[in-house]
Amino acid sequence: MASPELLRGTLVTILLNLLAENGRMYGYEMVQSVRERSNGAFELTEGAIYPALHKLEADGLVLTERVVVGKRERKYYSLTPSGSEASVNKVSEFKEYVQAMALLLNPINLAK
Amino acid sequence: MRQLNELEIGQIEQTLRKNGVGDRTVRAELLDHVCCQVESKLAEGLNFQGALTASLQTFQVDEMKEIQASSLAVFHKKYSVMKKLSFAALITMLLICSAYWLKDEKPAASQPVLKVQDALVSLFEPPSRSPLEGDAEITSGFGMRVHPIQKIKKQHNGIDFKAATGTPVLATSAGKVVKAAFDKNYGNYVVIKHDEHYQSLYAQLSTMVVKVGDSVAKGEKIGEVGSSGLSTAPHLHYEVIKDGEYENPATYLHP
Numbered sequence: 177m178a179s180p181e182l183l184r185g186t187l188v189t190i191l192l193n194l195l196a197e198n199g200r201m202y203g204y205e206m207v208q209s210v211r212e213r214s215n216g217a218f219e220l221t222e223g224a225i226y227p228a229l230h231k232l233e234a235d236g237l238v239l240t241e242r243v244v245v246g247k248r249e250r251k252y253y254s255l256t257p258s259g260s261e262a263s264v265n266k267v268s269e270f271k272e273y274v275q276a277m278a279l280l281l282n283p284i285n286l287a288k
Numbered sequence: 289m290r291q292l293n294e295l296e297i298g299q300i301e302q303t304l305r306k307n308g309v310g311d312r313t314v315r316a317e318l319l320d321h322v323c324c325q326v327e328s329k330l331a332e333g334l335n336f337q338g339a340l341t342a343s344l345q346t347f348q349v350d351e352m353k354e355i356q357a358s359s360l361a362v363f364h365k366k367y368s369v370m371k372k373l374s375f376a377a378l379i380t381m382l383l384i385c386s387a388y389w390l391k392d393e394k395p396a397a398s399q400p401v402l403k404v405q406d407a408l409v410s411l412f413e414p415p416s417r418s419p420l421e422g423d424a425e426i427t428s429g430f431g432m433r434v435h436p437i438q439k440i441k442k443q444h445n446g447i448d449f450k451a452a453t454g455t456p457v458l459a460t461s462a463g464k465v466v467k468a469a470f471d472k473n474y475g476n477y478v479v480i481k482h483d484e485h486y487q488s489l490y491a492q493l494s495t496m497v498v499k500v501g502d503s504v505a506k507g508e509k510i511g512e513v514g515s516s517g518l519s520t521a522p523h524l525h526y527e528v529i530k531d532g533e534y535e536n537p538a539t540y541l542h543p
């Protein structure tokens with residue numbers, strides 16, 4: 177079971193990848209999407225996702241727009257060009273890392 | 289799904305405001321989040337008050353205030369919400385806190401980033417790149433063909449890339465070398481096992497730079513193109529095997 181410390185570093189990767197795949201999303205939608213796609217294994221907490229999104233916004237990796245939906249306002253996030261670039265880099269970096277870790281820790285059984 | 293009305297949204301906003309979520313921008317965003325949660329609880333059959341209570345239990349006001357603090361810090365705004373807290377708001381907060389104390393429940397010291405239950409993550413992927421760098425010409429495809437030397441109709445279990453002797457041959461995904469040997473047809477050949485289903489095979493090599501048991505990363509050099517075995521000219525014969533069956537490698541050349 178992965179510790180929060182271990183996963184903290186991957187939160188930005190998860191968020192950038194979600195936005196790269198879906199274009200425009202709001203916070204609640206991202207939480208739902210991560211829960212569904214991981215079959216309930218990963219549950220993003222609000223206390224983690226919003227500060228991370230605000231940091232991405234301040235760093236210029238995401239753009240935001242406010243849209244009135246029904247009787248309330250919704251804040252949508254989408255990637256800036258540098259956000260798209262960061263998403264590609266982060267995802268491939270992470271895949272390489274995971275594969276290398278798996279090779280180190282859990283060698284494939286050689287018996288066919 | 290039923291949408292919350294203005295009155296209900298107003299009530300939720302008042303709750304956030306009274307409990308210290310004072311920044312308009314942050315509050316608007318978290319308000320929408322809580323409203324979404326409440327609407328999904330309504331869909332499960334709860335009434336509005338029940339849905340709101342349940343929602344504020346999973347996403348607590350303390351957490352909202354932490355979000356607000358970090359957001360204000362990130363955007364270099366002055367965090368002066370505490371000064372704006374009215375006496376009534378302080379009483380409300382005390383009541384909420386005492387409710388915690390009575391129930392002998394304490395909010396988590398630090399919120400976890402993710403609640404991880406039982407993640408089954410596939411760590412390996414099927415072959416997903418070309419075994420040669422750049423645009424190598426495919427001179428023979430997968431399927432039935434007349435064999436160039438034996439001159440008989442035969443199934444071609446892989447694809448052939450035309451390349452000069454010595455061209456590096458690369459692992460098409462991470463895995464473990466399960467064969468590095470010589471065969472009269474394949475010549476020098478390497479087999480990499482990627483996961484429980486996929487293996488890839490690289491034949492007609494001039495040299496092999498890996499041995500059985502080696503772990504290889506995607507894109508790592510495993511040998512060089514040659515013309516060993518049953519071959520007329522330097523080329524790479526490449527196979528993808530899934531659960532013991534030959535697949536068309538042409539469909540596994542890209543991520």
Ligand SMILES: [Zn+2]
Nearest residue numbers: 446447448525
């Ligand atoms: Zn061939």
